[in-house]
Every structure is written in structure tokens, then in C-alpha cells.
Amino acid sequence: MRSILGAAIDEEADVTLVDMEAGLEHLSRSGGTLAYADVLLVVMEPSRKSILTAGRTIVLAEELGIPRVYGVGNKAQEGDEEFFREVCAEYNVPLAGIVPANVDVVEADRRGELLAPGEGLAVREAVVRILDFVDHALVGVGPS
Amino acid sequence: MKLGIVGKGGVGKTTLSALFAQTYAARGLRVLAIDTDSNPNLAHSLGLTTEQADDVPLLPRSVVVGRGEGSLTPAELLSQYGAVTPSSVTLLHAMRITQAGAG
Numbered sequence: 636m637r638s639i640l641g642a643a644i645d646e647e648a649d650v651t652l653v654d655m656e657a658g659l660e661h662l663s664r665s666g667g668t669l670a671y672a673d674v675l676l677v678v679m680e681p682s683r684k685s686i687l688t689a690g691r692t693i694v695l696a697e698e699l700g701i702p703r704v705y706g707v708g709n710k711a712q713e714g715d716e717e718f719f720r721e722v723c724a725e726y727n728v729p730l731a732g733i734v735p736a737n738v739d740v741v742e743a744d745r746r747g748e749l750l751a752p753g754e755g756l757a758v759r760e761a762v763v764r765i766l767d768f769v770d771h772a773l774v775g776v777g778p779s
Numbered sequence: 780m781k782l783g784i785v786g787k788g789g790v791g792k793t794t795l796s797a798l799f800a801q802t803y804a805a806r807g808l809r810v811l812a813i814d815t816d817s818n819p820n821l822a823h824s825l826g827l828t829t830e831q832a833d834d835v836p837l838l839p840r841s842v843v844v845g846r847g848e849g850s851l852t853p854a855e856l857l858s859q860y861g862a863v864t865p866s867s868v869t870l871l872h873a874m875r876i877t878q879a880g881a882g
């Protein structure tokens with residue numbers, strides 16, 4: 636197989652999800668790990684630095700030819716929804732969804748553990764909406 | 780379907796990746812999650828203990844970026860390098876590309 640994200644892995648997995656470490660190396664033209672991605676979710680928080688990183692990432696992803704590049708606003712507080720909408724409009728990418736700031740997530744991070752069942756319900760609902768958005772965007776593409 | 784999650788460090792990529800993976804798995808899909816961080820953060824978020832996370836073998840660089848020498852089938856690759864997590868998501872641990880290059 637040419638790469639872990641090459642076509643063959645689809646024989647074994649319906650969904651292959653890559654959590655990329657910070658940095659943009661994986662989007663380089665030569666064999667970047669994400670060159671084969673069908674969908675790229677660019678996660679932002681309400682901070683200028685994360686927005687600037689997102690902007691650079693979106694440019695590279697489009698150069699690579701990743702067919703669907705979407706923004707995700709995370710850790711949103713009151714008023715951040717509009718902020719994320721404006722940023723995505725500026726970068727010309729659809730906003731796949733907004734995830735609210737959540738105390739359960741902060742506490743699970745502090746423990747270094749999985750978010751327990753029943754915890755972070757608003758976050759879980761936002762995640763479902765984002766995946767529904769992705770599924771909807773893939774309709775008509777057929778099984779990958 | 781191949782889904783990449785990117786963003787500046789600290790924005791919550793790993794937490795969201797784990798929730799995306801679990802949600803797809805709960806929908807009955809076969810989910811493969813690939814952690815590219817040298818610290819096994821995604822492993823923890825998917826419910827593995829530190830000890831279990833340390834036991835997940837690192838994928839060789841040739842498999843990650845591909846140089847033509849990879850002869851494993853996808854099924855062999857998953858059985859040799861994959862770890863099944865409590866949420867039934869299969870985890871692969873890929874080494875950091877920058878680190879591999881620096882050797």
C-alpha cells in the first residue's frame with residue numbers, strides 16, 4: 636500500500652480518522668499523511684492564533700486537493716458563534732459546526748481520561764451534528 | 780471515508796477526534812483511529828490505560844508515508860499494529876513524521 640491513508644485501508648475500515656499532531660508537515664505535497672483525506676476538519680478555538688493556523692492549513696489543504704475542507708469552532712462561549720461564522724466566511728470554507736465550551740471536557744482532560752457516558756452532553760450533541768453535516772456532504776459520493 | 784482532524788495545539792483536536800470515532804462506532808461502523816502524536820493522547824481519550832497505550836506498537840515510517848516497500852495487506856497491518864479500544868474503535872499509533880526524518 637502506498638500510504639496508511641491510501642485506498643486499500645477502506646477494505647478494513649468504514650471510517651479512518653486521523654488525529655494530526657500540531658504542525659503543518661502532514662499537509663506537504665510529498666506524501667503528506669493527509670493527502671488522501673476525503674474530508675478535513677479544521678478545528679479552531681476563539682483565539683487569533685488558532686484562527687491564523689487554521690487559515691494557513693486551509694490554504695495548504697486546498698492546494699493538496701482535499702475535496703472537502705470544513706471549519707469546526709470549539710470551546711465556544713457566548714458570542715463566539717458569530718466569530719466562527721465570520722472567520723469561516725473570510726476563509727471561504729463551510730462551518731461544519733460549533734462545539735460549546737464544557738466543564739466536563741475540562742475535567743476529563745484534567746484526569747487524562749475518557750469523557751464518561753452521560754458527561755458533556757452538549758458537546759456530544761454538537762459532535763453528532765457535525766458528523767451529520769459530514770455525512771450529508773458525502774451523500775452522492777458513494778461508499779468510499 | 781477518510782477524515783482528517785487538524786488544528787493548532789490545544790484547540791481540542793484529540794477530544795473531538797475521540798468523540799467522532801466513538802460516535803461513528805456507536806453507529807455500527809468499523810472505525811480506525813490513527814494517532815500521530817508521540818504522546819498517546821488519543822489512546823487515553825479512547826479509554827486505554829497508560830500501560831495499554833504504551834503497548835500499542837508504533838507504525839513504521841514506510842507504512843505512514845509510503846515508499847513502496849510496504850508489503851502488508853491492510854488486514855495484516857491492523858492485526859499487527861492495531862489495538863482495539865473499549866469503544867470498539869481500532870487505534871493505530873503513527874510516529875511523528877518530523878521526528879522520523881530527524882532520526
